[in-house]
Amino acid sequence: MAAASQLTSGASLLHNNLASSSTGYVASIHNSLNAGQGKLLLHALASGQSKDGPEVVQATSIRYLETLHGPVLVVTSTNGTQVYTEDASALIFFLPLSDQAGPDSIRYHQAACFVPTTQHMVIGTSKGTIWPVSAVAAGQYVQLHESAPSSPTAEVSDLCFSPIADAVVSVHNNGDLRLWQVSEDAPYTNSDVVANLCQAPVRVVSLGAQLAVADGPGSIFILDATTRELKAEVTAHGRWLSAAVSREDIGLLVTVGEDTVLNVWQVDPSEGIVSLHHSTVVADKLLCGVALHGSGASVVAYDSARDQR
Secondary structure, three states, X not given: OOOEEEOOOOEOOOOOOOEEOOOOEEEEEEOOOOOOOOEEEEEEOOOOOEEEEEEOOOEXXXXXXXXXXXXXXXXXXXXXXXXXXXXXXXXXXXXXXXXXXOOOOOOOEEEEEEEOOOOEEEEEEOOOOEEEEXXXXXXXXXXXXXXXXXXXXOOEEEEEEEOOOXXXXXXXXXXXXXXXXXXXXXXXXXXXXEOOOOOOEEEEEEXXXXXXXXXXXXXXXXXXXXXXXXXXXXXOOOOOXXXXXXXXXXXXXXXXXXXXXXXXXXXXXXXXXXXXXXXXXXXXXXXXXXXXXXXXXXXXXXXXXXXXX
16 A cells, blocks of 8 residues: 655655665655755655755755765755765765856756766766766766767766666757767777667666666656667656656666656567556546556656655
């Protein structure tokens, strides 16, 4: 049976606006037009306690990354990227923007993933670049080389690391999917591009030998991670698809959308065959985040202070 937990404020209407850690925290973003009112929202699943996190200004994404020294909370914004301890009680690292925006544009960071083979955290930017950060130990984070795409592209929408391709995969607001070869101490190389794969990608995740791209208009695209061949296209939601999350070890993909529906998809790790495992209407609200944890899944809705489990 679903249970609702109360957050301290309402979640903002951002893609993927809910993150979960391996040890039982979930976090969301509350942006505000009023100075000093934007903040992170934290909830401990075990105790059921919610609290305010640090102040944020125009945050764009939130994600827990499982580093070798434990989970860290990564928040991107128009100021750059803040990396916090799991409970957001301390700031570990700050990556500023590399340059200032022009009069007709806004610079920001967006999305993050972790590369376990090099212990790099990788951040996406509004310039279409990616920025690796060495994260070998707590308190020893070092920004590396900002890496440029091989051809002009749009803002990074999301990132993931594909173990089978041994590469970082980015999706961009113009629908491009790009593969980046990992480097220990040199800029990453953008080695492949699938141009105009979709319309407005919201999330990219690794699922064994496959990549799954969740597209805003409501579709899921499954690609071979090695060849980037399109294996399947599935109509997943009747309205805007706002968030997706995966369990790579069991081939599970969970999506939510503005149609109020949560869908659980099973993706065959070798063939890429997609089947609908479960579907439910969560609440009569605009869903904007979903996270998986040991006790199931949590969902948040726009302007709602409830975390539905």
